[in-house]
Structures are given as C-alpha cells and as structure tokens.
Amino acid sequence: MTDIVEFKNATKAFRGVPAFRNVNFTLRKGEVHALLGENGAGKSTLTKVLAGLYPLTSGELWVEGEARAFASPRDALAHGVAMVFQDTNLVPSMTVAQNLFLGEERFFNRLRGVNIRAQQQLQRLSFHVEPTALVSSLGAAKKQMVEIARAVQHNARIFIFDEPTATLTPEEKEHFFALIEHLRAEGGSIIFISHALEEALAIADRISILRDGEMVASDETGNFSKDSIVQAMVGRELKNELYSGGATRKARPAGRKVLALENVSMGKAVRGATMSAFAGQITGMFGLVGAGRTEMMKIAAGVLKRDFFHGGRIKLNGKSVRFSAPSEASSHGVAYVTEDRKFDGLFDRMEIAQNIFLAKLAKGANPVSVVTMAQARREAAEWIERFNIRATRRKARVVELSGGNQQKVVIAKSLVQAPELIIFDEPTRGVDVGAIAEIHAIIQKLADAGAAVVVISSYLPEILAISDRILVARQGRIVEEMSIEEATEEKIMYAAVH
Amino acid sequence: MTALLSAMASLFGRDDDALSVPPMDGVFKPNNRLETAELILELPAIDNLAIAGGALYCSSGDALVGVDPTSRSAKPVRRFDGQITMLAGSQSGRIAVGVEGAGLALLEGIGEPRWLDLPADWRSCVTAGLFRDEDSLALAIGSRRRRWSDWKRDLMSHGASGVVATGRVSTGAFEVVGDNLAFPYGLAARGGGELIVSESWRHRVLSVPADGGAPKAVLDQLPAYPAGIAAASDGGFWLALFAPRRQLTEFVLQEDDYRDEMMETIPPDAWIGPDFADGGGEEQPLQAGSVRQMGIMKPWAPSRSYGLVVRLDRDAAPTASFHSRADGRMHGVASVIEFNGRLYAASRGAEALLGLGLDPDGSR
Numbered sequence: 122m123t124d125i126v127e128f129k130n131a132t133k134a135f136r137g138v139p140a141f142r143n144v145n146f147t148l149r150k151g152e153v154h155a156l157l158g159e160n161g162a163g164k165s166t167l168t169k170v171l172a173g174l175y176p177l178t179s180g181e182l183w184v185e186g187e188a189r190a191f192a193s194p195r196d197a198l199a200h201g202v203a204m205v206f207q208d209t210n211l212v213p214s215m216t217v218a219q220n221l222f223l224g225e226e227r228f229f230n231r232l233r234g235v236n237i238r239a240q241q242q243l244q245r246l247s248f249h250v251e252p253t254a255l256v257s258s259l260g261a262a263k264k265q266m267v268e269i270a271r272a273v274q275h276n277a278r279i280f281i282f283d284e285p286t287a288t289l290t291p292e293e294k295e296h297f298f299a300l301i302e303h304l305r306a307e308g309g310s311i312i313f314i315s316h317a318l319e320e321a322l323a324i325a326d327r328i329s330i331l332r333d334g335e336m337v338a339s340d341e342t343g344n345f346s347k348d349s350i351v352q353a354m355v356g357r358e359l360k361n362e363l364y365s366g367g368a369t370r371k372a373r374p375a376g377r378k379v380l381a382l383e384n385v386s387m388g389k390a391v392r393g394a395t396m397s398a399f400a401g402q403i404t405g406m407f408g409l410v411g412a413g414r415t416e417m418m419k420i421a422a423g424v425l426k427r428d429f430f431h432g433g434r435i436k437l438n439g440k441s442v443r444f445s446a447p448s449e450a451s452s453h454g455v456a457y458v459t460e461d462r463k464f465d466g467l468f469d470r471m472e473i474a475q476n477i478f479l480a481k482l483a484k485g486a487n488p489v490s491v492v493t494m495a496q497a498r499r500e501a502a503e504w505i506e507r508f509n510i511r512a513t514r515r516k517a518r519v520v521e522l523s524g525g526n527q528q529k530v531v532i533a534k535s536l537v538q539a540p541e542l543i544i545f546d547e548p549t550r551g552v553d554v555g556a557i558a559e560i561h562a563i564i565q566k567l568a569d570a571g572a573a574v575v576v577i578s579s580y581l582p583e584i585l586a587i588s589d590r591i592l593v594a595r596q597g598r599i600v601e602e603m604s605i606e607e608a609t610e611e612k613i614m615y616a617a618v619h
Numbered sequence: 620m621t622a623l624l625s626a627m628a629s630l631f632g633r634d635d636d637a638l639s640v641p642p643m644d645g646v647f648k649p650n651n652r653l654e655t656a657e658l659i660l661e662l663p664a665i666d667n668l669a670i671a672g673g674a675l676y677c678s679s680g681d682a683l684v685g686v687d688p689t690s691r692s693a694k695p696v697r698r699f700d701g702q703i704t705m706l707a708g709s710q711s712g713r714i715a716v717g718v719e720g721a722g723l724a725l726l727e728g729i730g731e732p733r734w735l736d737l738p739a740d741w742r743s744c745v746t747a748g749l750f751r752d753e754d755s756l757a758l759a760i761g762s763r764r765r766r767w768s769d770w771k772r773d774l775m776s777h778g779a780s781g782v783v784a785t786g787r788v789s790t791g792a793f794e795v796v797g798d799n800l801a802f803p804y805g806l807a808a809r810g811g812g813e814l815i816v817s818e819s820w821r822h823r824v825l826s827v828p829a830d831g832g833a834p835k836a837v838l839d840q841l842p843a844y845p846a847g848i849a850a851a852s853d854g855g856f857w858l859a860l861f862a863p864r865r866q867l868t869e870f871v872l873q874e875d876d877y878r879d880e881m882m883e884t885i886p887p888d889a890w891i892g893p894d895f896a897d898g899g900g901e902e903q904p905l906q907a908g909s910v911r912q913m914g915i916m917k918p919w920a921p922s923r924s925y926g927l928v929v930r931l932d933r934d935a936a937p938t939a940s941f942h943s944r945a946d947g948r949m950h951g952v953a954s955v956i957e958f959n960g961r962l963y964a965a966s967r968g969a970e971a972l973l974g975l976g977l978d979p980d981g982s983r
Contacts, residue, residue: 374938375645375646376936377936378645378840381641381642381840382642383639383640383641383642384638384639384640384866395639395642395644396642396644397642397644397645399645431638433639434639436840439839439840590645592644599644602644602645602648604648
C-alpha cells in the first residue's frame, strides 16, 4: 500500500506552545489507522491540520504525493479529506437533509429533492434518521450519524473520524464498523481517533500513539496489546486496571433513600419511571440511546419538567419536590453533571475560576455581598489542585483545556455547590484513560463520603467498574435492577434490549 | 413557582402525588426467598407468632397452638370464643391473648385464663402485644371503632383511631402513650424504653417514647402495609408487611364516593384493596391486575396480596428483604419471630409456617 498522507517533522504551536512537535505520521491508501493518546496529546490538532483548520507551524504535509497546506476545510474537502468532528458541528436549527447538503445548495433548491437525496444517503448507510427532523431534536448518537453521513456524502477519499463511537450504542457501533469496512473496501483511507482501545485493536490496521505532542509509537495493530497501548499513552502504569470486573469487589451498603422517582412521566421519553438512589452508593444507569435515562435524571435535577398531570412523584429525602429550574434543584442539594459539556456544562470563553464560581453563585449567594475575582480565583485554585486540572496558565479559558480537564471543571462546578445527590451523565465521554481514572476516583470518593451518586453511562465496562447497583432503562422505564455481584455485560445488555 | 404548581395541581384534585407508590428497589428489590423458604407446617389461618417460656406459639383462627419446628408438629393448647388477634409471651411462660370482641386474656399455666378489664372500645381489635417484663405489657389497639375482622373497612374509611398503651397485667391499668394512630399493627422494644410501632395505613414505622411523648417516624414511605415487628438477635428488627401498596388502591383511597358505594354494595372480599391472600374467585378479576398470560401469572403483576419480610437495623433502616411475588403463594405474612437461631414467618395467604436463615439471603 502506498502512503496517501504523510506528515514530515510536523510541528504546530499555539502562542509558542506546541500542540505537537516533530511528528512523522503516514496513512496508507485503503487502511484504517487508529490515532490514540490522552486528551491534550495532540491527536485532534494533528488531524485538524490535515482537515484544513490549522496550518502547520513547521514541517510538511503531503497528500496523495503532493505537498499541501490547506487553506480551509473546504479546500481540504476539495482534495478528498473529510473530517467528522468530536463535537458535532451541525446547524441545530436546520433539518438533517439541509445539514447534509449544506454548502452544496443549487440555485433553485427543491426541498423535496434534498429530502429524497438525504433519505437515500441515510438508508444506504443503514442510519435510521428522519431527514426532515430538526437536528436540535436529535440525540447525540443521531447527530453523530448525520456527521458521518455528511462526510460520506462528499465522496471523500480520506476520512478522519474523531471519537465517532463515543455516543453510539453497541448496535449503532456495529453499524459504524460495517461502514468503516465499506469505506475501506471502496478504497477509502481512514484515520480513527478513539479512546476505546478495544475498538482500535479490533478495526485498525495500524496504530499510532501520541503523548504530550510527540509520536511515541506507531506499528501494525498485531504488535500492540491493550496494556502496551495504555502504557505508551500515559507513560506510566495505571495503579489499578481501569475497568476491572465488578464481580470481584463488594458493593457499598445502601444508606438512606435520597432520591425516589415514582411513576414519573414526561411525554413519550419517560413513561412511568420508578427508581431510587441511596446515600453512600453509586447507582449506575445503563440504557440504549432513547431509553430515557438522561431525561429521567434531568427531571430529577430540574432541567426538564415532568408532565403536569399524572407526571408522577419525585421525592428528595422523603419529601415531594417539583423543581421548575435547575437552580431550585441545586439549592436542594442536587447536582447534574451534563453529558454535553460544550453545550450545557461550561462557559467556554470564560476562565476556570469564573466557571467554578458562577456555579457557586447559581446555588444562591448573598445578593448584597461583593465578590472579587481574586476571591473567586482563590476558591477555584483549591478545586484546580484537588482535581489536578491541568492548564497552560493560571487564567486559562476553559476552551483552551483538553476534554478531560474540561470535564473536571464541569465536575468541580457541580461539587462546589456541596450537593448530596450528584448525577453524572456520561462522565468520561471523550476523556482519555488517564483522566478517566481520575474522574472515577472522584466519583468513588463522593460515594465514600456519603453522597448519593448516580452515574449514567453507555459504556458497560464503566458501569460495571464503578457501580454498587445497576439500573437498566428501556423505553422510558427502569426495567431491571442488578446488584454488582450478579451483573454481567450480557445480562445488562439483555435487559436493555428485550 | 414550585409551590404555585403544586397548589394548582392540588386545586384541580389531580395532584400526581396520590397515584404513585414507593418503588420496590434497592433493599426492597424483589426475590423469591419467602417462596423458597423451608415449609415447617401448614395450619389454617395461622398468625400471631409468640415465644413464651422458651416455646413457640401461634394462633389458628380461634385456637392457641403450640408449635415445635424441629418435629414440625403443632398441638392445640386452648380454644377461645372468638378470633385470636394477638399473642404475646413472657419469659416465664405467661401468654397474653387478644380475642376479637372479648378483649385480653392472660394465660398462666394450665388454669383458666384471667380476663383483663380493658376499655370497651379496645376489646375488638388488639393487634399486638409485648411483655417488657413479667408484669409490664405494651398493647397496640388497631382500631377503637371497628373489629379486627373489619380491618378493610377501617382502611377504606381512613381509620385513625388506633392506640398504643402500656400497663401492668397485675392491676389491669393501662396508660395511652400513642393515640389517633392509623392501625398500629406491630410492637417491639427499643433501648431507652421506646416502643417501635408499625402504623399500617400510613405505611410507616414509628418510635413511641415510653413517657407518651410525640411519636416520630423512623421509617416511612414503605411500599407495603406493615404488620408485625419482632426483635432480631443482632439488635435490629424483623418487620412483616402483609400486602403491597398499588396505584389502583391509592386511587380508590382518594375517591370517597366510590369507596362509600363499594363498601355499601359489595362484599369486603371483592373490594379493591389489599388482602392477605389471592381469593382465587372469578369475582376478583383485579387480583394480579389481570396480568396472566397463557395461564402463567406474571411475577410483577400488581396483585392485591404479596409476601414481604424486611430486616431492619438498630436505627430501623432496611438492610435486607424476603419476598413472595405476585406469582408466589406465601402471601400475607403478618407475623414473624426469631426463635432458636432461625426466623419464622406465618403466611396467612398460604396458611403455612416458614423457616428461614438469619443471613440477608436467608441461607443461615
């Protein structure tokens, strides 16, 4: 196979701080190449150079035998390079079909024709997405599908997938892997960024690993094991295996009942959901996309409202509550750590201290008190140290942080409110293995300290690794409860789909 | 805003609160431990387990029966002129017997019982008793307005005329320590002279100070109707819950006109509400909520009867539970007792005495 992409001694720096340096990387024609590394290792930046978002600071980029410096993503696409971004870049107020053909509109654009073409395209990929649906109404998984369909639509030869499977259910992942095979069979070359090492080992022909902006390993997949990848990624051995089997540890005993949902309903998303969360325990919630688990917890946290009539009952510490806004929930000691940190979790143009302190203000502050920025920074500094939030400078804006560190800021924002019930929605999505271990440790400590913790995750090993009890959601209800001793991936998945 | 929404919902008479029941999850997660428990013996209308003088007793309708779990045998001791509603035993062998319509009898040895002079409105519904020493006896009177056998009417009328009293059998004088209770059904002693009382119609367990201070809920929002309580050897308690709470029952309990008509026109056995057992008759289509397919009862069916025993710790927090689900038979457990290192449960629904281990999984 010939090299279709080649980075030669490539360096990219922002304000003099290198995101990656002296990187040599090749992508062969017709191969799937997994690019792995911790958040902040430089993977996304490297691929963004290829996709035309950034120019190189030094070094060379060769595409199909010619030196290139793409001026824009459009320029890159014109040369056959398409990228599916980690955070979807769809226009929420437009339909799926409009997003698919955005930028390709004809002078006389017939909406019906666009919808039909979109339908054909989505059907070809076996993606069950309604072309006339507004993107804002889609869940994360379906948005990802539209992103993928858009890349395929452009007949690109080089595809870059940045964390494409993070939001997909196991079934959807199977579809995605089939799509990768399909693209490869048609001569496409694929760069695949993922934090799920099993996926990289399963579908990649070659694996390259970046650490702190340097290429530390690149070889055929067969020469790697999961352990060797992790060691190369983090440069150290993780103290404990991240996702050790749940059956080997003992669950924490349940404390008092902190949260109870009784027959809670909200439209078609949540239909008579009943569940409890107990102090001093981690309650894991699993379910396929659309099962309603996020909605159930958003209702509990005041983000969404249950049906006004016959919407069920929510009890916090035995008392019925009806939150009309998240601030009411937070003043009652409920914190919700969002699954979509970019959209719901952060003011990404503000600095870390401002984000953390704003959360404290949201819980309720003395309206006549004056808070200086220095005070806010002092408070934030404690959380930055406690959670080991790594930033290039003290006043760094959140947007400058890696995904894992952003997630730690989101968690700090919630914990600064001193909640007794903390709901984590996909806490480690798009987060590297090093940060996953740190976030898991934070969650475990919260439960050890007596808080009631609910963790929603689509990743079964994560659910098994950190939960004391596991709830399975399906079609807007909780359909199964398992103790950690009896739970297996197969049992959980069976309950989720049957 | 929250208060306004709740007020509006209440104004419309459709506040969602009334139509939900607490989930059976966590410690209450259903299992089949009662169903698979050892069957010691079968006895008609078995209830009211008590230990007196180191021996185990129970009631069987109007008969006081001595039970030997080892040989799985039962021997009638005495018959009374009414349904036995309560048994309490002392260390020396005294047995207090609550008899519906007659009051409280005290059996000492083989002689005739001595009847205590209880107030007239206490005599028909003595639901629980506890000897604190040979002379001191605590009593629970489920209702001062209705007989024990009319308990369904008491529930459907939102009865709250129950009493907890302490007194001395030597003098027959009793003093009320808890009043206006909604069917107190079980009694146990806690440190500091406190009594632990199950208040059935309010689905909770109370702590009642011996000096008559205000009762305090130590466990509430139970998913079933609590009945008998017994002390556990580790300092905690065993709580029997005789029937499940269901949304349909909660709905009926808030529809006054419907209930009035139901009580006037339909026999109690066919009322919508909890029960000790599956009546099995065709007149009871709502038993199991009609969730029967191809002749198989679904375990999760919203049945009127259920079997449930819960282990509580010293603070009355639940730590383990033993179930007989809708498709099971060991329903209507209203009395439990720990005896010689085992737990015994009387299932009125199956008319059976069950033996269980003391471990959370019932294995030891």
